[in-house]
Amino acid sequence: MSGRTTMRDVAKAAGVSPMTVSRALRGDTMVNQKTRDLVRNTAARLGYVYDTTAQAFRSQRSGFVAVTLPSINNANFADTFRGLSETFGDLGLQLLLGSTNYDVEAEEHLVRQLLQRRPEAVILTGGYHTDATQQLVRAANVPIFEIWDLPDNPLGHVVGFSNADAMKPLVQHLAKTGRRKLAFVGASEGTDHRGAERRRGVVDAAQSMGLPDVQFVDAGQAPVSMTQGADAVRALGSTLNDLDALVCVSDPVAYGALSACQRMGIRVPNDLAITGFGAFEIASVCVPSITTVRVNAHAVGVRVGELALRIFDGQDTGRSMTEDLGSSLQVGETS
Amino acid sequence: MSGRTTMRDVAKAAGVSPMTVSRALRGDTMVNQKTRDLVRNTAARLGYVYDTTAQAFRSQRSGFVAVTLPSINNANFADTFRGLSETFGDLGLQLLLGSTNYDVEAEEHLVRQLLQRRPEAVILTGGYHTDATQQLVRAANVPIFEIWDLPDNPLGHVVGFSNADAMKPLVQHLAKTGRRKLAFVGASEGTDHRGAERRRGVVDAAQSMGLPDVQFVDAGQAPVSMTQGADAVRALGSTLNDLDALVCVSDPVAYGALSACQRMGIRVPNDLAITGFGAFEIASVCVPSITTVRVNAHAVGVRVGELALRIFDGQDTGRSMTEDLGSSLQVGETS
DNA sequence: TCAACCCATGGTATCGGTAACAGTGATATC
């Protein structure tokens, strides 16, 4: 009477054992249909609410999957999360979400906390983590997924794409349309690992194509916002005249750069090309539309869920799987 | 040996009782500093990972706060979530997030699932729910918060603002600058309750100011995207010439409308005014910048956390609190 | 010297489900 209604109460009211209540409510095991209905009705009548914590405790299966994202306020990561949510939801698993704010130390703290909930799988964005984080998730002894990147030494499974390789077709496209002097607009060194990879891809591609050195425009701490992108470009001032193209770390940054150019009277794409990354909605809606790189963020989430299902089902145990979902150039009006 | 390391193992290795390990690791209770260090070192050496599920079970405190949002892919809701995350994180509580996709039935399903985790508080976006949802959360007997709205019959506490009232200064501003024939661009009836409130606010304000009837432009299912906004405006065709202003349900929709106008050669604001809602970053960055309504999404999250703290501390028990955080007009270049 | 008190620690029962195994009655098989 003091606490909430439990299975025991339901059992008593229905005249059966608690075990039968457990079976009737879960539905997977054998119970007479009549008994099942009786129990379910009784439970509903008493307003019984199943206690997943107790179930998780006894069965040693939390029903959780831990997910870390650099930022939740990002359409692409949100899409990935949606994909994960749908797929794992179908498996009866709930997502435990944490945001690292692009900081590996924060990620470590977060992972420590998430692991205490005994997740049945761990999904980390990116392939760059502190040593402690790596040790922790390895010791957890559950499937590990690294997403949105193709790490050299993965912790477990990988579903992503090469951020560096993704930039090659973009640079080729720019070179082919006569742009030679490029600048990369991105976050300060050391904050955004995937952004740094993209920059590396641009620098390497430019070099291999015989273009002059790629200038770096520091737009501040990750995640770089539209405003930061606009400010960084505005700060370039007349230096902009020497450039042929601004290769931005993301579409929001590219859009900020575009708006700054519009305010400064620089004609895009005539005077300057601008490119983004991520194929955010704004890239195709804005005027002029932005040349960008499409990555299927939603598919990353779905694919992780599908692989996890195969692993839980006992297929593909042991072997670490890597899925390169690739990326594709999406040419817009800014180049 | 078979399972994971438990407190018993740590206790044995450190030569103390499990009870002492429990106290030493939690840190709030009385333990000799030397013993505490010994236990902590032993735990670290053994790679012990605290089991929050067991703790939650035994102490009947899950450490969870349930949150439902209409969509995670929305900068404003993401800001609210961030505010919640920060504030509840400081209280040692973890957020359990679910997305309803603007559907009260989906919300009911979600709430049912979340309550099984025995959250210590429930936070629902909006004030419109199914009867079953209302019954469920009431029966849960924990603090309830409804956010982003000011419901007439709140379930518990409220932190938000009036979506209808927020539109009044906007319509006044439009009227004052000579715009008379307004159209509201938003989601189909019945999908977006807060959007419908905004529309009602516009209709009422226009009426009380003696403006002609406000036309409704259906842009499709919520959440209405930039693309949907652009398509809806494009579909209006020459009808646009009869209008003075497009009042859009959100900034993304307004931006879509703006881009459509730019492509159609309609001059904004000369031929047509456009307004948004939410003060998304794009509203201030784009050219021309969009007139919008600023709501402090982040503050909603923070405020809920602060109120929850007061409730948990035993102050303000019983009484239902309502916090109207208001909103403010942010005039841009599109009007 | 002894009661009163505090600090630090240990022992035991228990939170609400379910795994594992043990019945029980009905029907099928030889």
Add this chain to the structure above:
DNA sequence: GATATCACTGTTACCGATACCATGGGTTGA
């Protein structure tokens, strides 16, 4: 008619932490 098989239900013992109470040794004060 005895046995095997099946469908269904019950009994018992936990999962890993901690609430609650007990206890031992040291200090204080009269």
